[in-house]
Amino acid sequence: MAQCTAVIDIGSNSMRMAVFQKTSRFAFHIIHEVKSSVRLAQNAYTNGGNLQPNAMDRGCEAIEEFLRVAESFKARKILCVATSALRDAPNKSDFIRRIQQEHSLSIKIIDGDKEAYLGGIACANLLPKVNAITVDVGGGSSEFSLLDNGNVTQTLSLNIGTVRLKELFMDNGDIEGASAYIDTALQALPFQSIPTLIGIGGTFRAISHGIMKKEDYPLKKLHGFSTTDTSFKSFCDAVLDASPKKLKSLNIKPDRFDTIKSGALIFLRILNYLHSKTLICSGVGVREGVFLSDLLRNSAHKFPSNYNPSVRYLLDTHAVHSNHGVECSAVFKKLFDASHEHLKLAPSWRHELSIAAKLLPIGLGVRYYAYQKHSHYLALSALDYGLTHSQIALISHLLLFKKGESSSDLLPKNSYGSLLPESKTLDTLHYLLWLSHILLAGRISAQNVTVSFSDGELRIQAHQLYLAREQLKNLVAPKNLIITLL
Numbered sequence: 001m002a003q004c005t006a007v008i009d010i011g012s013n014s015m016r017m018a019v020f021q022k023t024s025r026f027a028f029h030i031i032h033e034v035k036s037s038v039r040l041a042q043n044a045y046t047n048g049g050n051l052q053p054n055a056m057d058r059g060c061e062a063i064e065e066f067l068r069v070a071e072s073f074k075a076r077k078i079l080c081v082a083t084s085a086l087r088d089a090p091n092k093s094d095f096i097r098r099i100q101q102e103h104s105l106s107i108k109i110i111d112g113d114k115e116a117y118l119g120g121i122a123c124a125n126l127l128p129k130v131n132a133i134t135v136d137v138g139g140g141s142s143e144f145s146l147l148d149n150g151n152v153t154q155t156l157s158l159n160i161g162t163v164r165l166k167e168l169f170m171d172n173g174d175i176e177g178a179s180a181y182i183d184t185a186l187q188a189l190p191f192q193s194i195p196t197l198i199g200i201g202g203t204f205r206a207i208s209h210g211i212m213k214k215e216d217y218p219l220k221k222l223h224g225f226s227t228t229d230t231s232f233k234s235f236c237d238a239v240l241d242a243s244p245k246k247l248k249s250l251n252i253k254p255d256r257f258d259t260i261k262s263g264a265l266i267f268l269r270i271l272n273y274l275h276s277k278t279l280i281c282s283g284v285g286v287r288e289g290v291f292l293s294d295l296l297r298n299s300a301h302k303f304p305s306n307y308n309p310s311v312r313y314l315l316d317t318h319a320v321h322s323n324h325g326v327e328c329s330a331v332f333k334k335l336f337d338a339s340h341e342h343l344k345l346a347p348s349w350r351h352e353l354s355i356a357a358k359l360l361p362i363g364l365g366v367r368y369y370a371y372q373k374h375s376h377y378l379a380l381s382a383l384d385y386g387l388t389h390s391q392i393a394l395i396s397h398l399l400l401f402k403k404g405e406s407s408s409d410l411l412p413k414n415s416y417g418s419l420l421p422e423s424k425t426l427d428t429l430h431y432l433l434w435l436s437h438i439l440l441a442g443r444i445s446a447q448n449v450t451v452s453f454s455d456g457e458l459r460i461q462a463h464q465l466y467l468a469r470e471q472l473k474n475l476v477a478p479k480n481l482i483i484t485l486l
Helices: 053-072 084-088 092-103 112-126 162-168 175-186 202-214 229-241 244-249 260-274 286-295 309-318 324-339 349-359 371-382 389-398 423-439 466-474
Strands: 004-010 015-022 028-036 077-082 132-137 142-148 151-158 196-200 226-228 278-281 450-454 457-461 482-485
Touching: 004 053, 004 286, 015 053, 015 286, 028 053, 028 309, 053 092, 077 084, 077 286, 084 092, 084 112, 112 132, 112 142, 112 151, 112 196, 112 286, 132 202, 132 260, 162 175, 162 260, 175 260, 196 202, 196 260, 202 229, 202 260, 202 278, 226 229, 229 244, 229 260, 229 278, 309 349, 309 371, 324 349, 324 423, 324 450, 324 457, 349 371, 349 389, 349 423, 371 389, 389 423, 423 466, 466 482
Parallel strands: 004 077, 132 196, 196 278, 457 482
Antiparallel strands: 004 015, 015 028, 132 142, 142 151, 226 278, 450 457
C-alpha cells in the first residue's frame, strides 16, 4: 500500500479524521473519513470555557477508535490538531495529558490565525483559483482568510461559533442578542465588500446541500458548488424559521438540528457585513490544510504551476498501462491551435480538452469493453480539485463515445447538460478530442504528427495513418471542416 497519512481535527462540535494516500509525489486521494459528533465544548461556554468530564470521556473514546482505524490503513504518520474548544479551555492540559498517557498521541493546539491559514491554503490549492475570502464557521470560533492570486494574504479568527452562540443565546431564544454579539465581533474584520466568499465547514456544507436539493442541482458534488447571496440568504431565513420537522424537509440532517440555526445566523450576519454576492462551497478545510502543509512544505505550500492533484491521481491509478492519453493531449493541442479560430472555439477550451485527452484511457484500468463509459464515470466521480463544476461536467462528458454519434446525442437525461456549452460547441470539441485518439490508433508518437490548416481544410500528416483512415468514418465531423490525412 502506498504511503498513508491520517489527520485528526478536534473541533468544538465534531471530531474528524481523514486518511490520505499518496499516489505519486504530489498526487493523493482520501481513502477513508470518519466523524464523531463528540460535542467536546458541550456546556463549556456556560462553565467558564472548561471542558466537562462527560465531553472529555467521549473525546477519549473517539480518539481510541480513530487510532484503530488509522492503524488498519497502516498510516505512517498521524497528525492531530485541536482548535477553539481546547484553545479556550482553562483545563485543556487535563485532556491533552490524558490522550498522551492513554494513547501516546500528541495533540497540537493551533491558534486562530493558524487555523484560518490552514483552511486558506486548502482552498487556494484545491479550488479553482479565485480572489475571495474564506469563512470557516466552527463550533467555537470562525476563521477568515483572504485569498489573492492563490496566496493567503490575511487571516483572522473571531470567537463566534455555532456551539458558543447556541449555549449563550439561542437556547434562550435570544436571536437579537446573538445577532448583536456577532455584529460586534465582525467589527474586527480588516476587510469589507468582498465579492466572493468561500464557505468552509459543516454548517456551510449543510446549507449548500439543502440548496442543491431544493434547486435540483445537476451535479452531486458539494466541493466547488456555487450559489448567489440571494439563494443562500433565503435558505438561511427558512432554516431560522423552521421546526425540526421542517428542517428535515429542508434536507438538514438530524445531527445538525441543534447547531444549524446558530450557524445560519452567523453566515447571514457575515454576508450582511461583507456584501458578498457569489458563494462557493468548499469540501476541504483544516484537515486538508494540515495534510498539504506537510506535503508541500518545501514548495511554499503551493502545487507546481498547472498541476492538478485529481488529474494526476487518476493517471497514477488508472492509466498505468500506457502514456496514450498524454500523447493524445499533445496531438489535440496541435489540432486545436490550428483550427480553433475557424471553428469559432474560445482559446479557453484548450485547457479542459487537454485534460480530457489525458484522461481518455483511464477506463481501460477497469475494463476494455465500453471503457469510455468507465473513463466518464471515473472522471465525473474523482475530478474533485482545482476545477469548476462546469469544467468537470465538460471533461467527463467528452470522454463518452459512440460510433457515428455526436457528443450532444450522448447526454444523459435529467443530468448535467445545463452545465455544458451549447450543442454545436460541444460537438466540435468532442470531434477534435476523439480525432486525436484516432490519429494515434497505430500508437505512433505525437511528435510524428504534423498539422496545418488552410481554407477550411485541416491537413494531417504522419507515416502511419492506415488505421486512422479506417476509423475516421466513426466520427461526426463539423460541417465547416474538411479533414485530409496525408
